[in-house]
Amino acid sequence: MSKNQGSIVSTFLKPTAAFVLGWMPAMAWLVAMPARADVSLQLEVGRHVQAKAGASGVPADRQSTLDVALSDKSIRVASADATTVYDFAARKRWVIDGRTKTRVDYSLYDTVGFRTYELKNRNTLGAAMSAAKLGDSVMAQVDNEHNLSVQDKPSAPLQVKTEGAAEVFYAGPNVMFRRGARLMPASPGEARMFAQLVRYTFGGHPQILSALAQADSIPAQFSLVTYDAGGTTTQTVVVRHVHSNPVPPFDASAFPLRPASGSDHPVDQALDRAAALTPDDMSSARQRSKDELESALREGRGLDAFLGFYEWTLMTGEAPAPLTAEQKQLIQTNDAVRRLTGALSAKSKDALTQAIADLADIGKSTTTKTHMLRIFEANNRAMLGERGAAQQLFVEVLKSHPFIAGAYKDLGDTLFVEYDTPRAWRCWDIGRKMAPGFANFRAIQQFESSLAARHPEFF
Template identity: 75%
Template sequence: MPAIALLIATSARAAVSLQLDVGSHVRAKAGASRVPPDRQATFDVTLGENYLMVESTGETIVYDFASRKRSVIDKRTKTRVDYSLYDTVGFRVYEFRNRSVLGGALSASKVDDSAMAQVDNEHNLAVQDKPSSPLRVTTEGTDEVFYAGPKVMFRQGVRLMPASTTEARMFAQLIRYTFGGHPQILSALAQANSIPKNLSLVTYDVGGTTTHTVTVRSVSSNNGRTIDASALPIRPASGSDNPVDQALDRAVAFTPHDLSNARQRSKDELDTALREGRGLDAFLGIVEWTLMTGEAPAPLNADQQKLVKANDAVRRLTVALSAKSKDDLSKAVVDIADVAKSATTKAYVLRIFEANNRAMLGERGAAQKLFLEVLKSNPFIAGVYKDLGDNMFVDFDMPRAWRCWDIGRKIAPGFANFRSINQMESSLAAQHPEFF
């Protein structure tokens, strides 16, 4: 695998490499206007002690369960993008809840009693909210088959390859992260001390039935090689056409020296605004410092406090920031834009307030553009990455949401604004340890 030669390091324990043939077939429901074509692909998979590597034609994905990260490597450019494993389980859990609500509504309205049934949601997303009826397991000829009622969910041949506990667990992770799979099926795979030479996973959704077939073509030892994805450079901002990705790619390249310089610059600008008597810029500089560091700036002396409190634009801004109702939020957007006319150097900080107001008004596209504008002026504001991540999360764009949050926490590790994200991750890990 020459494209990832830089990734190879020596490990004390040998890992196993598999070459898999994977096929996908969709049987659409009657009347469907579009049916996806059948797909065939070959994957080279490495099952390591606490990592999983999946190499396809254009990319390699390294799942590092020790750090709870995955790296997506572009084989052409030999660059990588790092993501959090929490984005996968986070999406699956929230999508499960969403589908449960939608399925209940469809059933209650008699539109489709079978659409988004609980067992199908569990199977498609590999999560459970609570224990459900176990699948029925039978032997049919040379196959072991898992049923939910009359529906086949999973089938594996009796030809099994002996595997260590670690290898079986990592193979189950491969299926979990790539296809989904009912928790009962994945648990059986993880505990089997073997790997099936062929299997099929059948999922049922509103559009029809999808069958994934996996055949192990070959097995070999990789002589103890393991993976260090950090050996490859991160993707440059020019490597993506998406403006959010561009901003995040720039941010992950920041060094501690960059961060130190940015903080000193922000402090110097605040001191200058106070010295020159610019009350609004001083107030916005205090806000900026707090959102950059998660810390309060040095206390103002009596004259400096008077300068800020007596500023008319600051008073008007304070009123605008108290808005809560839809009408007040809409008015606050206008008022904040008016206040910005009085700012000399820190008008971009006001866009943070406008962006959050627009997000609360449901204008998430406009909010996203404003957050990105702020990051062009100062890409070191941890609080903006928190807010932008929240915006992506509401749109179910979990990979970018977690990238935003990870960057923000790297800039300001102790920032209280990220406490809810830390708590959510702890809850996801406690409720769904099988993903890790």
């Protein structure tokens, strides 16, 4: 038998259950070896939005200060509210809350993952607006590339002009970037990491970032101008207090993980609980699942046994021990199991809707594994486009059964299609930590490899 609940995101993001039937002022930094800190500096950042005529809710001008440390493999950015550490060797991002001093672990892939897909989305919208004669300048490709620091295909290069002592980058008549005359000498590594700082913190067209990375200096002042449907945003950055000094390695364990009570978002709460699980917690949960499966087989509870097989594989990424002929007979002749296999094969809208109703009815026949049926329902609702309902179901299951790696895969898929890539990658990383060999996560690894190959500048 097989279960094919279709693709939630695309051909490389499929529900886990389908596989089963087929079988983050100065802080310290984390690196395996002490990292050579090149430079620390302070940025004074001003932000001004010039809204288009008739626009409402225009953001007020804003000033902020960022304390930055650049090393050859990492960047630390500290604001009044939080400190973010980008580790390019580990391809991780740690965010430490300034008040609670607790941390959340993220993946660097979530940034390039979001920007590449948002670029496609914006380019599609821009083409549609142009076709509707709303103006070619609305969501123009060059603006999308500039806002997101991503370029998937060649476009007209920016024009670079010298105006007085400043260097200015133009796209047509629009100023995109202005680099002031005063430049501070920098090594190639320092220049490259300064460009990474700009990429992750402010954005900027790939051509601009490439020029910054290849320079032998850091500008004492620059401005970045972006254009979108709401108007023009100018970010002016003044670089102050530049020092070459060693920075001690970052120790993530010095900052405890954020507790589930530290967020009001239900998905964050589920992920924070999961991030705190220990290997002993996982081992105990697996033993419990195995014991419950053996008990169901011994007591002749065919549906619970069938769902127990599912649970084991979703937890471990492994196939359970083979069944005896008698055990196979127990499951194959169970009427609820036959109905369940039919519900799991639903593909059309009508069939998926009926399957959800059937799953609720089948749940009356299980004594210990109702949560498994809710995972199936969540996947069906996701395929029906009911992603909010699907996410709620996944969160409910993971609150009481936080050890099911496959559920984190599926929850991550539903978040990804909503462009919530930070939470999606948290889901996928947690699931992979629980079940490193789970074959259904290979698609995520392949996706990451393709992102790194297509956009190595992010790493």
